[in-house]
Amino acid sequence: MEETRVIEIDSNKMFGGCNKRYRHYSPTLGCNMIFSVFFPPLDRRPLGDKCPVLYWLSGFASTSNGFIERSGAQRCAAVKGIALVAPDTSPRGLNVELIEGQTDMNPWHVGLGAGWYLNAANDKWKNWRMYDYVVKELPTLLSKYFEELDTSRASIFGHCMGGHGALTIYLKNLDKYKSVSAFAPIVNPINCSNGQEAFSNYLGTNRSDWEEYDATCLIKKFKFKKFPFPILIDQGEDDPFLSEMLPHKFKEACKSANVPLILRMQPGYNYSYYLIASFMDDHIFHHALALE
Amino acid sequence: MEETRVIEIDSNKMFGGCNKRYRHYSPTLGCNMIFSVFFPPLDRRPLGDKCPVLYWLSGFASTSNGFIERSGAQRCAAVKGIALVAPDTSPRGLNVELIEGQTDMNPWHVGLGAGWYLNAANDKWKNWRMYDYVVKELPTLLSKYFEELDTSRASIFGHCMGGHGALTIYLKNLDKYKSVSAFAPIVNPINCSNGQEAFSNYLGTNRSDWEEYDATCLIKKFKFKKFPFPILIDQGEDDPFLSEMLPHKFKEACKSANVPLILRMQPGYNYSYYLIASFMDDHIFHHALALE
Structure with a gap:
């Protein structure tokens, strides 16, 4: 029996607000999904105001939990009165043939935990429609079930594959999101090995289909007349996957297209929640400015 | 072959400083142990000053990792120039008969992960000497291997079983620690079921031996002539284990003994890292005042 309601799984008070899953x-995905919401404290909304929503898209190997437990984002979100919404990273529990040894706890670049926030074209991955889930289903669901959330004021950010997701979703939906930022995002997946592996599985062999989900291509393709808010990216210089991340490609594309980008190369930082936690406050303040 | 050196396992830059394990x-314990250190940024120590040390003692079910990953303590410790040191919670890898099903990942109140920061008397638990490890071996080792740490300026705090550890170690060593604080500490273990289970296993049947490791008894026993700094405790009112925690017993004992205690009952908070993260800044500032 499919569950159509939204069921609260757990609730933990934090920084005067509350994490709920x-x-x-x-x-959209044909399976049960888990997402988490951090509701900022009511005393930050003395007039009963609705909160703006900041979506977090996680990277591989993360579920909706890593962000809640390790980012420290709630501290600033509580102060700024912003709700944080973190969906899972892929459909789960479906009868799809996976890479050998892959489980919920052992993800790879394709399959479980690796939704890439796109709509797959390949029939094998027909349930992998994380783009529609994040852009369409989830906001509608939030509006319906959570009166206190104002989904018309929304921004989006993420990490790694989730940074890719945030950037592409933002660039394709400038009317829906006020701002975007990312930690160590995959900005040019069509030119890195894990992106190529994922896109060939999900999207087939036509490279023009791939470009629809590549932030660097999207920046090049669109000529922005008015770009409302700079894009903020933090990238660790000691990230062992730096050669896959290609931030300079994105920087060049932004420069050509006249898109304001704040790309901060962080010396000594690697690719982890330690990077994310260290610069989380700046990202929350960045989005708070755009959402106010 | 036993490893006598101190080997770095990993290193992650965070908030301008560095987490190392x-x-x-x-x-003391007859086994290999893991501990973690957060070194605050060098630019907080422009004269090459040594950092004071704040020890964190974790509760059950935690290793030296939970604190690093989930407490958010590094943010304030970085600002205040304080090093954080977090040992593991018990000896590991020894050939001791454990409760059925107990593993490193599935701890209980006795055995793996449950060192209770005491020196066991029972021969079966002869390696369980976490008190000596924390009070004696670890500071000596830190002084020897880490020139930048000033172990003569030290404070101590912890969570649950680790809150018990911090309080008892502090009360027995007022010359060694400048201040103490705790989150949801077990303050009166001789009067709660998990404390009784642990102490009867580790210490035998003589209750006067138990009292040596009970914070409420230690407060009662000693008549402090000069108490340098208040004790800070945060306790969630919605903690499902509140009946085991007995904070009012400790409060009464402190009042009788004229020991300054700041006991904050936090409405709506449970027993978790969400409580810890929410009030971590206050604890770091508390210790920073004492250490300055």
Whole structure:
């Protein structure tokens, strides 16, 4: 029996607000999904104001939990009165043939935990429609079930594959999101090995289809007349995957297209929640400015 | 072959400082142990000053990792120039008969992960000498291997079983620690079921031996002539284990003994890293005042 309601799984008070996790059946993905919401404290909303929503998209190997437990984002979000919403990273529990040894706890660049926030074209991955889930289903669901959330004021950020997701979703939906930022994002997946592996599985062999989900291509393609807010990216210089990340490609594309980009190369930092936690406050303040 | 050196296991830059984990052979415990150190940024020590040390003692079910990953303590410690040192919670890898099903990942109140920061008397638990490890071996080792740490300026805090450890170690060593604080500490273990289970296993049946490791008894026993700094405790009111924690017993004992205690009952908070993270800044500032 499919669960159509939104069920609260757990609730933990934090920084005067509350982390809650929910399970629901997603028609878009054809499976049950879990997402988390941090509700900022009510005393930050003395007039009963609705909160703006900041979506977090996680990277590989993370579920909706890593962000809640390790980012420290709630501290500033509580002060700024912003709700944080973190979906899971892929459909789960489906009968899809996976790479040998792959489990929920042992993800790879394709399959479980690796939704890439796109709509797959390949029939094998027909449930992998994380783009539609994040852009369409989730905001509609939040509006319906959570009166205190104002989904018309939304921004988006993420890490690694989730940074890629945030950037591409933002660039394709400038009307829906006020601002975007990312930690160690994959900005040019069509030119890095894990992106190529994922896109060939999900999207087939036509490279023009790939470009629809590549932030560097999207920046090049669109000529922005008015770009409302700079893009903020933090990238560790000691990231062992730096050669896959290609931040300079994105920087060049932004420069050509006249898109304001704040790219901060962080010396000594690697690719981890330690990077994320260290610069989280700056990202929350960045989005708070755009959302105010 | 026993490892006598201190080996760096990993290193992650965070908030301008660095989290490092180390492995070493502990003669006190007769096994290899892991501890972590957060070194605050050098630019907080422009004269090459040594850093004071704040020890964190974790609760059950935690290793030296939970604190690093989830407490958010590094942010304020970086600002205040304080090093954080977090040992593991018990000896590991020894040939001791454990409760059925107990593993490193599945701890209980006795055995793996449950060192209770005491010196066991029972021969079966002869390696369980976490009190000596924390009070004697670890500071000596830190002084020897880490020139930048000033172990003569030290404070101590912890969570649950580690809050018990911090309080008892502090009360028995007022010359060694400048201040103490705790999150949801077990303050009166001789009067709660998990404390009784642990102490009867580790210490035998003589209750006067138990009292040597009970913070409420230690407060009652000693008549402090000069108490340098208040004790700070945060306790969630919605902690499902509140009946085991007995904070009011400790409060009464402190009042009788004229020991300054700041006991904050936090409404809506439970027993978790969400409580810890929410009030971590206050604890770091508390210790920073004492250490300055």
